[in-house]
Amino acid sequence: AQKITQTQPGMFVQEKEAVTLDCTYDTSDPSYGLFWYKQPSSGEMIFLIYQGSYDQQNATEGRYSLNFQKARKSANLVISASQLGDSAMYFCAMRDPGTDKLIFGTGTRLQVFP
């Protein structure tokens, strides 16, 4: 069965520093999609970045990059130059190719301090 594991319940980072949020996944499908979402305290789910299983290069979107290590089945999110507004809950998710369902991890709460 497909599964997403986020082992860091909470992380702290100082403003302007980089931070890595861990995500490992388990699937037997060769084709899958990996996503990161941000959930600020206001509650909405904001899409950050996507990585396809056949993508050769790591995905990047502005200050967000995805460190995709296929053999290790990891898809860590790297946030560079952290800002106070980055304080939020971050979810890693995998899209099931059969049902298009998003399978979520339990999330990591990131707190950025001045």
Add this chain to the structure above:
Amino acid sequence: EAQVTQNPRYLITVTGKKLTVTCSQNMNHEYMSWYRQDPGLGLRQIYYSMNVEVTDKGDVPEGYKVSRKEKRNFPLILESPSPNQTSLYFCASSVGHLAYEQYFGPGTRLTVT
């Protein structure tokens, strides 16, 4: 503006009183889904729909019903709510393809007493 809307945003109700949470998207997406979010559990899928008149169960469908009579709407029905259905509910939609992100509604916080 492309968006997914949900109503109501907040709801407090009593056990057994039927309720419906509406979801509508204006992006002509084929795929729509309902999730519930509970502390420590992340988001779990309740029901999904690949297109009009096509719905299927997700991981936690017990106690919920859905319908997809029109492409844009995907209401979630709780026929007889119970306290264990107190949760934050999200509706989402997407193009029905692996590579596309799901767009989420703003969420509905439901409390069942």
